[in-house]
Amino acid sequence: MLLKYLDSIRAGLESLAFDSSCIICGSIESEFCTRCRADWRSNPRLIGGERFPVCASVPYSETARTIVLSAKENGVKFTRDLVVTELCGAIRVLTRESKWISKINLVPIPSSRKARARRGFDFISQVTNIAAKELNADNESIRFFARPILSITKRVVDQSGLTELQRHENLLGAFQVVKRLNSTAPIIIIDDVITTGSTLREAVRALKERNLTVLGAATACASQRRLLIR
Ligand SMILES: [Zn+2]
Numbered sequence: 001m002l003l004k005y006l007d008s009i010r011a012g013l014e015s016l017a018f019d020s021s022c023i024i025c026g027s028i029e030s031e032f033c034t035r036c037r038a039d040w041r042s043n044p045r046l047i048g049g050e051r052f053p054v055c056a057s058v059p060y061s062e063t064a065r066t067i068v069l070s071a072k073e074n075g076v077k078f079t080r081d082l083v084v085t086e087l088c089g090a091i092r093v094l095t096r097e098s099k100w101i102s103k104i105n106l107v108p109i110p111s112s113r114k115a116r117a118r119r120g121f122d123f124i125s126q127v128t129n130i131a132a133k134e135l136n137a138d139n140e141s142i143r144f145f146a147r148p149i150l151s152i153t154k155r156v157v158d159q160s161g162l163t164e165l166q167r168h169e170n171l172l173g174a175f176q177v178v179k180r181l182n183s184t185a186p187i188i189i190i191d192d193v194i195t196t197g198s199t200l201r202e203a204v205r206a207l208k209e210r211n212l213t214v215l216g217a218a219t220a221c222a223s224q225r226r227l228l229i230r
Helices: 002-017 034-039 062-074 077-095 113-119 123-138 164-171 198-209
Strands: 054-059 103-108 143-146 150-152 175-177 187-194 214-222
Touching: 034 062, 054 077, 062 077, 062 113, 062 123, 062 187, 062 214, 077 123, 077 187, 077 214, 103 123, 123 143, 123 187, 150 198, 164 198, 175 198, 187 198, 198 214
Parallel strands: 054 214, 103 143, 103 187, 187 214
Antiparallel strands: 150 175
């Protein structure tokens, strides 16, 4: 009787110590519940055209938005690892046919000074660094290098709520290559989420202005529809 009682106390304490509610939706099922997992479905595929291949892994959803924002704004390691895994998957698919390439430069989309100050870190640069390390650990034919060479040099307003044309005008001339790239290896542009592609277009423009070779872009998450994300 006493033993049973003590056992029930132990079980109660354990459930407190190992709180396993879903980090995304709060469901008590598990740390990353089945429903959220189904929304965050790994499926690295090409979403861009032949001329400029863009590879994305997870389809955009409310769950995906929550995962990315928690990694980006709150620096949660669990969700950041989810983003990195999908990013690596997208880069692998993008480089699968590039057997002739031995080195690739991964160039992150730059964050604004304001965003970096708010977060206390540069999210896209951080995930690009980790992705390069992970890819190098399991790929012997290609070496990946994180090269944060782009910077925002023009004041841009928040993209949310802008039309496609307004986004284009807002971003035109906003990015510049600010660091010397002592490498002729082709570039893959890295972003966490691609929605309309306007940011990506500006990055391509800035890199090509310096006659750099851009192989394509890779992102963890993408939507074909126009969705708003910070
Ligand atoms: Zn959940």
